[in-house]
Amino acid sequence: MFNNKIEMILLDMDGTLLNSQSEVSPKNKEILKQLISEGYKVAIATGRNYHEARSLVEDIVGLAYITNNGSYIVDFNGEVIFNRNISKEDTISLLKIIEKYPSFNYSLAAPKEIYMKNKFKFIKMSLTDKRVFKNKLNIFKSVSLIKRLIRLFKSRRQIDNIYELIENGSLAVQKIDVMGKIDEMESFKERIIEQFGDKIKLSSSSKDNLEINPLNISKGTGLKYLADKLGIDVRNSIAFGDGGNDLELLEIVGTAVAMANSEFNELKEKADIIAESNDDDGVAKVLAELL
CATH class of the missing domain: 3.30.1240.10 (Hypothetical Protein, Haloacid Dehalogenase-like Hydrolase; Chain: A; domain 2)
Known part of the structure; x- marks a missing residue:
């Protein structure tokens, strides 16, 4: 479905808001700051934990966070409103x-x-993954990748x-x-x-x-919980994602956006819009066109 009445924007991080160097591009950052200033509710919806997610977008003020795939939710006032663990x-x-x-x-x-x-096995697995180096062979991007792995290691x-x-x-x-x-x-x-x-x-x-x-935790349940607290109909939300853990999120929002770089065909089939890749400012281009 497609709903042009949008009140809240949900953003996956890796492969979506973040580029291949795990950074928010200037264009993505600029449009999010603009939309927040205009009164839109913008929330991160990520598999990353809260500390790591917040550190990557700390210069964007006014975000809410659905983290650890919906297990830990922080509202727009910085208050923890949901917290659930595996036994x-x-x-x-x-x-x-x-x-x-x-x-x-x-x-x-x-x-x-x-x-x-x-940790060392993680770095080795990352360095031997051919997808990591796909279209990233120039010196600048190689250095950025190494810096990203060092940050993850630390x-x-x-x-x-x-x-x-x-x-x-x-x-x-x-x-x-x-x-x-x-x-x-x-x-x-x-x-x-x-x-x-x-x-x-x-x-x-x-x-x-x-x-x-x-059990019963996902980015989708996280969105429902946050939206209910705000009195917002989930159908008045737009969500961006590229992974299998974004599927339930895209199923319940009014406007679902899958990234062109997604390797999950099921996600693209559910989407109302296919955005350009995370390395081509796909989030910013869709938001600029719709809002």
Whole structure:
């Protein structure tokens, strides 16, 4: 459906608002600031945790945040209005299954921290991913990519006593992000559904990952919760996304926008508009045309 009465704008980050160097382009930044000044409600809807998401757009004042795929929501006044974790027992059981797959790596996201099983393995997996370097072979973009990986490396913590932190309550996990080989991910997903299907929510931001959240948590439920608090009809919202974890978000808004760079055909089929890629200011161009 398409609704030209827009009150709220929802933006995924990676592959959507952010370019390939994990930065908000000047054009995207300019139009968001303009729309906020005109009274539009603009919210980030991301799989990233709150601390990391906010750090990437900290110079854009007046945003709300739906983070960790809807597990942690901060309103336009900076108040936490929703906060839900995976149970300690389920987190430990899930990790024990994930660790049976030697090729997998994982991270555990809380609102402020991200703990990673193996930071060096994460960097190695990123550097050997051919998609990362697609159309990014010039010196400037290569340097930007290295800087991005360094930022990710520094922002994640690697510790040996992860189970102890979970058991004593020091780490409340809101999302488990599993990365690995695409040909192993489907069988892993089936195994997780068989054992935890009625306890968790699964989604993917790319073909080689699986994101595990508490049951009935998604960017879509996050939007409904935020919109209800504001008294806004979700049909008067426009949402932009590129990943599988954006699907429910795009299904419920009045105007759904998929990015041209998305690798999820189902997402594009649900969209009212296909925006130009995240490296071509797709968000800014659609918003400038509609609003």
